[in-house]
Amino acid sequence: MEALKPVKSGKVKIDDVNLYYELYGQGDPLVLVAGTGISLAPWRVAQVPEFAKHYQVLIYDHRGLGRSDKPDMHYTTRLFAKDCAGLMDALGIKKAHMMGHSMGARVLQWFALEYPEKVRSLVLSGPGSGKYSEKLEDYPRGVPLEAALEMIEKGYEKYQSDHWGPGFMFSETFMKEHPDIVKKYQELIVDEVPPLKFYLRHVVARQCHETTHLIHKITAPTLVIVGSKDTHEGGTGNHVESAQVLTEKIPGAELVLIEGGRHGYLREMPEKGHPPILEFLRRH
Secondary structure, three states, X not given: OOOOOOOEEEEEEEOOEEEEXXXXXXXXXXXXXXXXXXXXXXXXXOHHHHHOOOOEEEEEOOOOOOOOXXXXXXXXXXXXXXXXXXXXXXXXXXXXXXXXXXXXXXXHHHHHHHOHHHEEEEEEEOOOOOOXXXXXXXXXXXXXXXXXXXXXXXXXXHHXXXXXXXXXXXXXXXXXXXXXXXXXXXXXXHHOOOOHHHHHHHHHHHHOOOOOOOHHHOOOOEEEEEEOOOOOOOOXXXXXXXXXXXXXXXXXXXXXXXXXXXXXXXXXXXXXXXXXXHHHHXXX
């Protein structure tokens, strides 16, 4: 099937940093915010073709990634939220449905807190919120030791490719039954992998994120959605636990568990992940 073409794409300057973006479809705006060190490319595979049937979908590369500029500076999830707000302003998008996965869900917590007038609804997918549990006394605030050792032992590109492998992103069954899909994602990640320095800046931004003490102030209608098996503790915490905490603390938030889903449930099982998201968006 021929890939969907963007109706508009290009770069806009936000505080002297050029951010690359793509717009698809027509209708009410839906902004998709990617995770740690991930370019906009994976969104194109399953989410853009489906969501662009119903919405005008905006995807973009964070600073430090893909075709966006890579300023050598300290990155934070709060800064990424500011970038997103600036991009929306530059494109004339006053208010949108906002959906973020993994670190993107952390970015959108700041976004909802600091730019509430821009949020029509909020979807936090496979999220974390910082040191959300007293059990996480050793929650790493820099590059997690486990990840650092794996990068050193395997090499950076192999580490990135294996990250989209069994256990964390995909189930072993899915990898055996759909090697073509897994290979497509792995190739996308390797092709779009940022320079190591900037990937590590993204990791530090994620690990230093902390909104647990503030999320009770979020006023947007919120859906928290996570795979039931997204419980890997490798530095980013247990996403099922953090999803439950977010749901408890954000007023009126709804929680959906995708049965059998891992951190890559949106890639592995979009047929399970998309319907509750679209149903939520339709209500708001």
